[in-house]
Amino acid sequence: MRKPCCDKQDTNKGAWSKQEDLKLIEYIRKNGEGCWRTLPQAAGLLRCGKSCRLRWINYLRPDLKRGNFAEDEEDLIIKLHALLGNRWSLIAGRLPGRTDNEVKNYWNSHLRRKLMNMGIDPNNHRPNNVNLPRLHHQNSQTVSSTATLSEALKNPTNYQQQARSGGNNNCDHESDGTSCLEDDSCGRLPDLNLDLTITAPWSNPVPDNLKEEQNFESKVSKKSSEFASSTILPLFR
DNA sequence: AACGGTGCCAACCGCGCCGGT
DNA sequence: CACCGGCGCGGTTGGCACCGT
The missing domain is CATH 1.10.10.60 (Homeodomain-like)
Structure with missing residues (x-):
């Protein structure tokens, strides 16, 4: 003990x-x-x-931003949650000046409800209560190559339609808060706009509190890290 | 004005990971 | 290799503020 x-x-x-x-x-x-x-x-x-x-x-901490989340921050949180699941520290690491606790609270109090109001399951970022034919993932498409999630939030109908038309996958993370990283059966990214044009949130030298992120691969599970190093990390670089 | 319901957020708790021995 | 201790993470809780009745 x-x-x-x-x-x-x-x-x-x-x-x-x-x-x-x-x-x-x-x-x-x-x-x-x-x-x-x-x-x-x-x-x-x-x-x-x-x-x-x-x-x-x-x-x-003196470098904390505090205050309301900007639209692009919301956007980023949603995208990263779709990728990483409830790995708040990793998500917060991509939002300079934000803490994991803050991101977690914001997700649970705002974004979660926002997605649910749009008819989207916040756990797996797929439309709710829709009987979708299970297409082979090779046939699926991303929601949109250009629209951002904040645009989707403004126009949930379009987002849902796009999610329905292209949002099928073989992933069954219905409500467990996990990400597709954790299941080989998914074998692909969730069907969100993953055109993450994210600039590095820090300038040189890297602040101490963000140095840990450079060990990203060691933080996620072995399976996840393989996935991350080949697929996710290049998006952030 | 009083009360109950709800939302938000700071803080706590328990567990897993990792480095040191 | 096994064990131990410290740290970090995610989930949960408690209290306060706000709002509607």
Whole structure:
């Protein structure tokens, strides 16, 4: 049995106070991130390391964007979710200034409902309640080579029609929140516009918080990483 | 004004991964 | 190779704000 990360009796829980925030910011400014387990004591905080890490990453980091998501960010989240499933950290990594928690919350509170209102299953990005003939995937087409998902959001009827006409695949991730990456039987990308003309969100040098992304392949499962390295990563480069 | 319902988001929890020994 | 500890991730929860009745 794993030991708890800290002695819960001696730690604060719940919302962070202004003083706690200041202590954490000050400590990290002087000493940098890392070694979260020992940080609270060193910084004079009655918090567990995980709590400090979360507070810093999700709220205090100076490079956070915050505020409403732009249309292109929404677009990107939807596309990446279609590709990656609920891998929020990977998705957030493509949105500079956004955290996985923020993206996850935004998906669950806004985008999920938006897609459902359009009659699209947010789990597999396919139209809901439609008895589609199962075509061999070689016959399928992408939704559109030019339309973006934000355009689709503005015109759900077109999007659905396109999804129906070209949106068939052999993938059965009906509602498990997984991506096609996880199933060999799919053998193809989900039928979304995958013309991802994404520019690198960072300039040189790569910020520390994004360096991890360069280990993308090691983060996804073996199967996924093979898929990613041959198919997805080139789209991002 | 009071109340209940709903949505949003910060924070917590448990688990898996990975590096060190 | 096995074990251990730290870190990071995704799912879930709790509390607050807002809105409608």
